[in-house]
Amino acid sequence: KKDLHIRNIDNQRDADDAELQMALDAFVVTGALKLYRQSTGAYAAAQRHHTLFYSDSTFVADMNNARDRILGMWSKGGYASIQGLNRLKALYEKDIWLKSTDKDSRAHFPKSFEELTQFISQTIQRIDQPFDGHGPVLVVNGEKESAQIDFQTMDVWKIVIGGMKLSRGYTIEGLTVTYFRRKSTNEAALMQMGRWFGYRAGYRDLVRLWISRNELARPLPVDIYDFFESV
Secondary structure (H helix, E strand, O other), rough: OHHHHEEEEOOOOOOOHHHHHHHHHHHHHHOOOOOOOOOHHOOOOOOOEEEEEEEEEOHHHHHHHHHHHHHHHHHOOOOOHHHHHHHHHHHHHHOOOOOOOOOOOOOOOOOHHHHHHHHHHHHHHHHHHOOOOOEEEEEOOOOOOOOOOOOOOOOOOOEEEEHHHHHOOOOOOOOEEEEEEEOOHHHHHHHHHHHHHHHOOOOOOOOOOEEEEOOOOOOOOOOOOHHHHHH
16 A cells, blocks of 8 residues: 555655645645545545644744745645646546546546536635634644644644644544654654554545655664654
């Protein structure tokens, strides 16, 4: 299943726009497919959340910088433009649909990408919807301005940035796309974070993990995927 779910981050921090853009695009396409699958009954409408988790550091300043960077990329994503939709279509046809074990099921995928565009615009609206003074990106940490997410009382379609708080038993509901380049050799933390990869009824084939394979560290760069694999 590695070929289905895992995508490598090969470029260094702040030089990885291409990979991060692809993860954001996958977040949009998979959200649209969840809405499509709700319309066909392949995905339960009761599963209300759709999230992307981003983590590259436990430092508050780094999280705030990541938020600003992602907000900038999101606003320039051009998701209503021909260019943006062509980019989504390429990702859909070459990855999301092509790699899925359900690609021949009309309940899971429409006949053409064009049938998905109405669900793409709905997805963008949901992600852009204001949330407690925040936009599409929520920073979750121990700071007082941290976003307070209650998955029980509200539908959450957001990009979530976090560090230590999210490795201590905090569950991100509806997690579909993860962008991860935080170094941690702590086995307990890795085991906690392994809960991201659990049961995903109706959208298991859509789950993607972008993970750093060459993260700068001392004395040598590390392959974070290898850490998880060894645990």
